[in-house]
Structures are given as C-alpha cells and as structure tokens.
Amino acid sequence: MILKEKDAYSGTDERGYYGHKQEQDVAFHLRREFGDSQQVRIIHDLVIEHGGERAQIDHLVIHPYGFIIIESKSIVGEVQVNAEGEWSRSYKGNWSGMPSPIRQAELQQDLLKALLRDHVGRLLGKLLGIQTQIGGREWRTLCAISSTAILHRKKMPKDVADKVVKTEFVAKKAKELIGSLRGGLLKGRPWFSMQELENIGTFLLTHTATVQTEPEKPAEVTALNEPIPSAAPVSEPAPRSYVVTDAERLAAESPADTAVPTEKLLTCKQCGEADNLVGMYGQYGYYVRCASCNTNTSMKQPSCPACGWKAVRVSKDGPSYTTTCRKCDHQYLVYRQSVES
Numbered sequence: 001m002i003l004k005e006k007d008a009y010s011g012t013d014e015r016g017y018y019g020h021k022q023e024q025d026v027a028f029h030l031r032r033e034f035g036d037s038q039q040v041r042i043i044h045d046l047v048i049e050h051g052g053e054r055a056q057i058d059h060l061v062i063h064p065y066g067f068i069i070i071e072s073k074s075i076v077g078e079v080q081v082n083a084e085g086e087w088s089r090s091y092k093g094n095w096s097g098m099p100s101p102i103r104q105a106e107l108q109q110d111l112l113k114a115l116l117r118d119h120v121g122r123l124l125g126k127l128l129g130i131q132t133q134i135g136g137r138e139w140r141t142l143c144a145i146s147s148t149a150i151l152h153r154k155k156m157p158k159d160v161a162d163k164v165v166k167t168e169f170v171a172k173k174a175k176e177l178i179g180s181l182r183g184g185l186l187k188g189r190p191w192f193s194m195q196e197l198e199n200i201g202t203f204l205l206t207h208t209a210t211v212q213t214e215p216e217k218p219a220e221v222t223a224l225n226e227p228i229p230s231a232a233p234v235s236e237p238a239p240r241s242y243v244v245t246d247a248e249r250l251a252a253e254s255p256a257d258t259a260v261p262t263e264k265l266l267t268c269k270q271c272g273e274a275d276n277l278v279g280m281y282g283q284y285g286y287y288v289r290c291a292s293c294n295t296n297t298s299m300k301q302p303s304c305p306a307c308g309w310k311a312v313r314v315s316k317d318g319p320s321y322t323t324t325c326r327k328c329d330h331q332y333l334v335y336r337q338s339v340e341s
Contacts, residue, residue: 001037002030003205004042008315049211055111065191067139077090080152080155081152125195268288268290301314
C-alpha cells in the first residue's frame with residue numbers, strides 16, 4: 001500500500017532532475033511489488049523533525065516486523081567503497097569522494113527511531129499491561145543505485161555490499177528482508193498488529209504534513225550533529241485516517257479547481273476515444289489506458305501552451321491530472337478521472 005506518493009520535482013537544475021528521476025524509478029518498483037499489500041506500507045519523501053534535527057527519507061517501508069529505509073542515488077559512472085566504508089565515484093574517468101548513502105540512511109534511521117520512541121504510547125499497544133517498544137523491531141537500511149552505474153562489489157566490505165542494490169532489484173531485496181509473514185510469527189519475531197501499522201502510518205503522514213508547512217531548510221538531510229535554528233514548538237494535530245477515498249477527495253475539492261484552464265484534454269492516440277479512459281501511473285509517468293482499444297496514451301505534454309517551454313510536469317490531485325510549466329507556472333487540466341472509473 002502506498003501511503004504517500006513521490007512529491008513532484010519543482011527544481012530547475014539538471015542534477016536535481018536526474019536525482020528525482022532515480023527516486024521515481026525506485027518508487028515505481030516498490031509500487032509494483034507492494035502497491036496492493038495491506039501489510040506493507042510505503043511512504044515516499046518522508047520529512048521528519050525531532051529534537052531540533054530534520055531529515056528527509058527518500059523511501060520508507062513499514063512492514064509487520066519493522067522498517068526499511070531506502071536512500072536513492074543517481075550515479076553515472078563507477079562506484080567503489082573501501083574497507084573503512086568510504087565511498088568514491090567516477091565521472092568521465094575522474095574519481096572523487098562522496099558521502100556514504102548508507103551512513104546517511106543510518107542517521108535518518110536514528111532520528112526516525114527517536115521520533116517514534118517519544119510517541120510510542122499512541123502508536124503501539126501493551127503486552128500483559130507493559131508498553132511495547134519500537135526499538136526491538138527490525139531496522140534495515142538500503143541504498144538503491146542507478147541501474148547504469150558500475151559497482152565494484154568485490155572490493156566492498158560485505159556489510160556494505162549487502163545493503164547496495166541497483167534500482168531494478170530494490171523491491172526484491174526489500175521483500176527478502178521482510179521475509180515470510182507467517183514464518184516470522186512462528187519464529188517469534190516481534191510484530192506490529194494491523195492497527196499498529198495504521199497508527200504508525202497515520203502518525204508519520206500527519207507529522208510530515210506539519211513539518212512541510214514550515215519554512216524549508218537547506219540540504220537533503222541535516223546531519224544529527226548540525227542543529228537547526230530553534231523555532232516555536234508546533235503541536236501535532238490528532239491522528240486521522242490516512243486512507244482517503246475518491247468520494248472524499250471529490251468532496252474536498254474547492255470550486256477553484258474547476259476554474260483551471262482546460263486548453264488540452266486527452267484523447268486516445270489510437271482511436272480518439274475521450275470518455276472511456278482510465279488514468280494510470282507507470283515507470284515513465286502518468287498515462288491513460290483506453291478501455292475501447294486497450295492503447296496507452298501518455299499524459300506528458302510537448303510544451304507549455306502559454307510560453308512554449310518544454311519542461312512541463314504532470315501531477316495528480318484526486319481524480320484530476322494537471323500539467324504545470326516549470327518556467328511560467330502556467331497550469332491546465334489534462335485529464336479528470338470519472339468517479340465510475
């Protein structure tokens with residue numbers, strides 16, 4: 001189950017774009033493996049803050065036995081890790097050092113664990129009258145590297161090599177770490193109930209929504225030893241259900257949503273059908289599938305109708321799919337999914 005999708009890319013630099021593309025690819029493979037699972041919950045772009053420290057987790061996998069934190073890295077060239085766990089990469093034949101993504105994920109893990117531990121009473125139940133704890137669950141970290149990168153695995157320390165996977169293998173590796181749900185119970189692995197999984201997911205979604213409304217702080221991840229400027233404490237809203245139905249989304253839409261210009265509305269590229277379409281998401285972004293001829297048509301637009309800029313992106317809000325120009329911020333509705341679909 002996907003609790004939170006990837007945030008849309010709003011930057012302008014090329015490196016940021018390819019970093020976001022790598023995260024999109026990882027999100028795609030996680031969706032294919034766990035999208036329909038009720039026992040595995042996925043949160044992308046989770047921003048957490050605790051004790052004056054902040055971190056952004058690219059992908060968090062919550063499962064009955066614990067958590068998997070996945071750090072995505074877009075790397076072109078070769079990757080080496082020495083015996084001390086120090087990373088280096090090459091670009092056009094030139095080698096340079098780089099921060100360890102594994103260490104980065106471990107710092108994120110420490111902060112997430114501290115945050116959940118401080119709220120454990122509202123997340124987990126009690127066993128024989130004693131409050132169960134977060135720390136005893138399984139905590140794992142992974143680094144998902146671009147499929148085009150060359151990994152020198154033979155020179156990597158084994159504990160690092162076991163945590164580094166290429167994009168197309170990330171879901172398989174996560175599934176291996178989770179293991180058999182039924183077998184885990186027989187082996188006595190501490191586990192979360194379905195209600196506890198729901199509590200954790202709801203809490204983290206509410207928390208990240210609160211943090212993201214505050215002024216953005218620099219860097220992808222703030223190291224644990226770098227305090228951020230102090231701010232007045234923000235009280236967290238009461239937990240709410242994280243499962244929002246299409247009907248609820250439609251009811252929550254403001255009248256302004258219907259005022260978005262509709263210069264272009266999708267039709268099937270094969271048969272021209274405009275009504276019998278189903279909005280979907282794949283490895284290359286949003287598209288519609290024609291129920292009449294079974295043809296897929298991308299929602300990507302060639303250019304902005306207002307300024308002609310080619311860098312436009314498609315985002316989804318409930319049943320509405322909207323294109324936004326990255327240059328002039330012009331928006332227009334591309335497709336709206338009918339409730340029946």
